[in-house]
Amino acid sequence: MLLELGDKIISTQIFEQKFVCDLNACKGACCIQGDAGAPLSWSEVEIIQADLEKIKPFMRAEGIEVIEKTDIYYLDEEEAPVTSLVNEQECVFVQFENGIAKCSIEEANKQGATTFKKPISCHLYPIRLKKFNDYTAINYEQWDICSPACACGESLNVPVYKFLKEPLIRAFGADFYTELENVSKEL
Numbered sequence: 001m002l003l004e005l006g007d008k009i010i011s012t013q014i015f016e017q018k019f020v021c022d023l024n025a026c027k028g029a030c031c032i033q034g035d036a037g038a039p040l041s042w043s044e045v046e047i048i049q050a051d052l053e054k055i056k057p058f059m060r061a062e063g064i065e066v067i068e069k070t071d072i073y074y075l076d077e078e079e080a081p082v083t084s085l086v087n088e089q090e091c092v093f094v095q096f097e098n099g100i101a102k103c104s105i106e107e108a109n110k111q112g113a114t115t116f117k118k119p120i121s122c123h124l125y126p127i128r129l130k131k132f133n134d135y136t137a138i139n140y141e142q143w144d145i146c147s148p149a150c151a152c153g154e155s156l157n158v159p160v161y162k163f164l165k166e167p168l169i170r171a172f173g174a175d176f177y178t179e180l181e182n183v184s185k186e187l
Helices: 041-056 061-069 104-108 120-124 144-158 165-172 172-187
Strands: 003-004 008-011 074-077 082-085 094-097 100-103 126-133 136-138
Touching: 008 172, 074 104, 074 144, 082 165, 094 104, 100 104, 120 126, 120 165, 126 165, 165 172
Parallel strands: 008 136
Antiparallel strands: 003 008, 074 082, 094 100, 126 136
16 A cells, blocks of 8 residues: 655555564675665765765775776666676675675764765665655565564564664654654554
8 A cells, every 4th residue: 555745655564564674684685685786866976986985994895896997886777876786796885794794884984984874775775765756655675585674573563664763764854754653653
C-alpha cells in the first residue's frame, strides 16, 4: 500500500517491515554486492570530490587506484551517478575491519576529517528513493542479504522507519519524521 505525505509517496512497508542491521551476520554485504555502485546525487559527488584527499587515508589501495584511473563515480544505466567499483563489485569506499565491510567516508567523518557522513542512499538503506518530477517515492527494498537484519528487527520489534530515524531526518527534516510517527500510530 502507498500513502502520500506532501510531495512524497511512501510505501507502507517502511512501517510494517522490521529491520536492524546485523553486521556480524551479513558482513556489510550491501557494500560489496549488487548490480551497480551506491546511488549519489550530483551535490554528493561534489562534496566527496572536494573532501577526497581527507577521505583517502581511510581507503584501501584498491579503491584509490580505481578512483585515480577513472573517478569516484560513473553513470549507471539511467545516467545517474553511482560510486565506482573495485573489480566491478565492491564500492571504492569500502574498507574492511575484522572481515566486515565498512565505509571509509563514514570513518573519515567519525575521525573528524570530513563533515560529510556518507551518501544518503547508503545511510537510508534499505529505503530507496526515486525522484520524479513532482514527487519522491520512498520504498523499502527487500534483499536476501539483509535476512539477518530482518530477523534482528523482528526480534527487537523495530520497524524500518524507526531504525532509519537519523537518515530520514537528514534527508527530509525532523517535521517529516514526526509526520511518519503520526502515520505509524494511525496504521
